[in-house]
């Protein structure tokens with residue numbers, strides 16, 4: 001499958017009724033200035049002010065929304081805010097407690113006004129709305145131990161809300177900051193868990209596209225969970241056809257952190273699911289070295305650096321030969337020479353292997369065809385246990401977060417957790433519009449029961 005950023009929301013919406021045109025009227029910016037890139041945070045992180053949830057606000061759900069699942073619609077008033085966990089482009093993520101059940105959730109809040117604002121000439125409103133619906137729709141279809149779970153979505157006049165599984169261990173890189181770098185076995189463990197999540201997504205036709213440190217969280221037992229599916233894309237064609245690549249300026253405007261982004265995406269060229277494996281290479285490089293392979297103040301600088309290197313980044317001498325080999329295969333800037341991990345995931349039956357052997361002779365040095373899961377760096381990984389989930393239930397990961405009280409959110413940056421819950425005077429309702437109609441969702445009863 002080959003993708004461009006030209007997404008097709010109609011394929012991602014649950015029904016045609018859910019998909020509406022973006023409104024034409026424009027809203028004025030809220031005054032917050034763009035703030036430069038923060039280390040290990042996306043460049044858009046501090047663009048918007050923190051807004052605490054309005055505990056008392058009532059909702060204006062569209063009639064019939066979410067009724068497909070027999071929804072007893074949830075209200076903002078059902079959830080008591082406990083602490084701010086993080087911030088993103090359109091709002092923040094807040095730890096909340098369900099007043100009915102006392103369960104904790106991470107509530108991702110997105111400000112409608114910020115989504116439909118025309119303050120960025122390079123990105124149109126309908127694309128932003130598409131991405132928000134895509135995140136909700138994709139997450140509602142996934143169930144994997146290394147992917148965050150979505151339980152409810154709803155909206156009111158000013159915000160959209162996604163009620164996600166609370167991942168209490170915080171960002172992996174929060175822990176890495178304390179340690180500096182990780183040893184190879186620990187990095188290989190996280191690489192294996194991320195690989196399983198990526199493989200699972202790719203099999204469902206989803207490209208994640210946003211693999212970066214702040215989207216890798218640790219659960220209470222130290223297992224890695226991917227969050228933030230705002231840039232994920234579900235494939236709409238299975239015939240490998242190429243559509244015109246999206247304008248590269250549009251692309252740059254939605255990628256906050258280019259350091260982990262595949263070169264073909266940075267260049268605005270068509271790309272495949274293979275881009276996620278490049279990002280995994282960058283992430284693991286960062287775990288081992290303390291910074292991603294190419295750094296720079298903007299996309300152009302990073303691209304120039306990538307282009308200067310013929311084969312890929314230079315790998316530090318202190319890494320093992322096995323790790324160098326694994327990183328080198330994923331960090332190939334030419335996506336045709338990069339390891340096609342999805343294809344060569346595991347050892348294949350002998351007949352296929354023989355066929356590949358013949359092909360390999362033709363393309364010697366071009367493409368890695370050895371099985372991914374049996375690479376030297378994964379020699380201590382029990383793939384069957386990770387892939388099927390029992391490992392995540394029965395064993396702890398290499399870094400077990402210290403959690404004395406789940407509500408304290410001890411593993412999250414104080415920069416966020418210390419923020420007060422006060423109503424943002426700048427928060428504003430947007431004129432009633434159908435643009436977000438169909439956003440509300442409730443997971444099935446059995447799904448909710450399975451996890452609570």
Ligand SMILES: Nc1ncnc2c1ncn2[C@@H]1O[C@H](COP(=O)(O)OP(=O)(O)OP(=O)(O)O)[C@@H](O)[C@H]1O
Nearest residue numbers: 042086087088089093106164165166167214227228
């Ligand atoms: N399910 C969760 N449990 C705990 N913390 C979370 C959860 N989801 C997100 N967070 C925290 O909130 C931060 C921001 O979340 P997220 O990346 O989903 O927001 P975003 O608006 O999509 O951000 P961006 O604009 O950078 O893409 C994360 O980096 C993480 O620290």
